[in-house]
Amino acid sequence: MIAYIIRRVLQGVLVLAVVGFVAFAMFRFMGNPIENMLGQEATRLDRAALAERLGLNDPVPIQYLKFIGNAAQGEFGVSYRNGLPVSEMIVQRLPATLELAFVSAVIAVVFGIVLGVFVAIRRNGIVANIVMSATLVGVSLPTFLIGVLLIWIFAVELGWLPSFGRGETGTLFGWQSSLVTVSGLKSLVLPAITLGLYQMTLVMRLVRSEMLEVLRTDYIRFARARGLPDKTVHFKHALKNTLVPVITIIGLQVGQIAAFAIVTETVFQWPGVGLLFINSIQFVDIPVMAAYLLLVGVLFVSINLVVDLLYAVVDPRLRLQ
């Protein structure tokens, strides 16, 4: 088991190195930060001098090696946009993103599984059909549209919930959290629904189809024949056996939620790392972009590792190998 984990970690490091190199190769095509950093009065000499000092004239592999060298020592440089240390900026914003991702994931998993089981059991019922059609909207509408729509209904027309920002934050386990204040919780509702809707739909549909398959199997029939109550049959015997593919999808999707909350964060002005990344792209803020992509790489590698380990917990057959 330990050998397995070490092997996966080494693979992860290799993945990160490749991600970093691809990223640096792409930064060249994103434009030039110099125009954003200097005012329109800057002379050609000013521009050349700044490019030289930032090391932008170095060949890409050299820039990449410098970055990796510094990153290995935990040094990510300063943002070209506002001169703050990149690690400080990311640490400051990470709680906002993780919190949003966590709440979205809970919404997606809880509602996804409950509704999935429900529509599988009552698959010809009217309510189940309504739920199925309604969630089609969740997968087919782009995130920003859902976000703007929710803002329009709940912030502008009804005035119930705030349209932007994180509200007031309080301290929870040493970080700035919106989970402990009323205005923070109110601010979380719309972005969390926007971000989690797609994943919820996905989980629901997956659970439904897996459940339908399992409900047709012989052991379920025998369970019913034994006279076990429906509740036990559905949740103890059927649901448990649908979980392996569901966990895989949830794992990957949680990574997606945390890493690509970019659109949702932009729509709701949610002060997380996604919004930071968008700002950095527009400004060609190379240190921030590089650090962010590395962070996303780390996130996915660790989630995949955790998912692999979870398989063994859920499916005893995998433990034997």
Place this chain on the structure above:
Amino acid sequence: MKRTLVAAAVAALTVGSVAHAETLRWARAGDSLTLDPHAQNEGPTHTLAHQMYEGLLQRDMSGEIIPALATDWAVTDDPTVWRFNLREGVTFHGGQELTADDVVFSFQRAKMPTSAMKELLASVAEIRKVDDLTVEIVTEGPNPLLPANLTNLFVMDEGWTLENDSAEPQDIANGGDNYVAKNTNGTGAFVLESRVVDERTVLTANPDYWGKDDFPMEITELVYTPIQSAATRVAALLSGEVDFIQDVPVQDLDRVAQADGLMVATAAQNRVIFFGMNQGADDLENDNIDGENPFAKLEVRQAMNMAIDREAIKRVVMRDQSDPTGVIMPPFVNGWTEALDATPEGDAAMAKEMIAAAGYPDGFTIQLDCPNDRYINDEAICQAVVGMLGRAGITVNLDAKPKAQHFPLIQNRTTDFYMLGWGVPTFDSEYVFNFLVHSSSDERGTWNGTGYSNTDVDEKIVSLASETDADVRNGTINEIWEQVQSDVLYLPVHNQVLNWGMSDGIDFPVQPEDQPHFKFLSYSK
């Protein structure tokens, strides 16, 4: 019942306290980049700094220069020396008294290599203290326009800055962080209360402000939030979560104006939008004509100028939010005349004939480079122009890119046909000539991507810098404009129009540089 009563009482209390406290919640698309007043030369950064810091002088809400830390200024008998008398009894937020030493220190700091403001002080040779409340600025050669270069040049307290190891402006290429990038100590109307970068900045009124009786000063607390997404920004205004927004998208103007309790204030902006053509090259990279450059022919440029239907762009693309123009300067600029501003007469059919007569009966093909995230509806304007030039026989291939990729094309002179927008912070033609008309060199013509080079014009432009006789100077300015117009150096499109959305209880005119100075804001109860 009881709960309703309590709720009503709370509501009454809140309303009551709001009316007294006058908190203004302000949103715009981007945040200030730094609080270090000399580290960035950029609109939103200056706008926030203006609330807390002051210069010797400033522009008011109509763009006129008014006294700030200096009460008056004049050129001395020596035309290269300007003398500024400082205001008496001004204190910084930290309690330190403003003296000539602070002014000298701040100017020297702004001239350092890591300062973003140093180009605006390029003509300043020396700044010296005469006595505690008088400073003199010595320029290299007479500079009649010096005050216009000082409107965003903020004064810091020398002792405070040195104590906090911030003698040099924040240097991003070398570690970046310094104390004054996160803390302020100005003389301005508002004091920094708290700030989370890109999230929320809170300022409170400065009770000891020297000008508290000269300006309305009705806001007691100012909360600044950047909201990047235009739809969300408008929604926040409509739902009453903010009171004042900049950067209202043109498609939402009607919605804001018609909403209860909201209004849109509109004024001409100090920014002109135009196209540049590479007319200096022998042959173009991005056209289908070999061995010659169609832009080098005056008739072609005249025809293109004719073919652009500026009124149609205004009506269809800009929803009436633009002022079509025939010259690349906004109307506030010294040198502007109605004759220059007049748009060329003619139409696509005439333009087509002229292009045929110039030797291109089948027209030609050219690539147009255009930004898509810099100016109001920039890409849509370019698309409209593609159609208009198409009717005149020129096939235009549009290549729209983010600004970070577009502007390097102009800087590296690798575009033949491009869109550019220009604001004139000095409100004088010389600034336009220096950057856009003078032949491209290390010092001047840095944004002239047209290859245009006219020695006679260059000499006249250089002479403007030191001409102290206003009549002679204005005469030269006019001569240069005549030449630029008859050479059709650029294809002007329009001046942008600025829109601010706000609660209709606010009385606040639009500032042409998009810089709200909140000490001028008053509530019309």
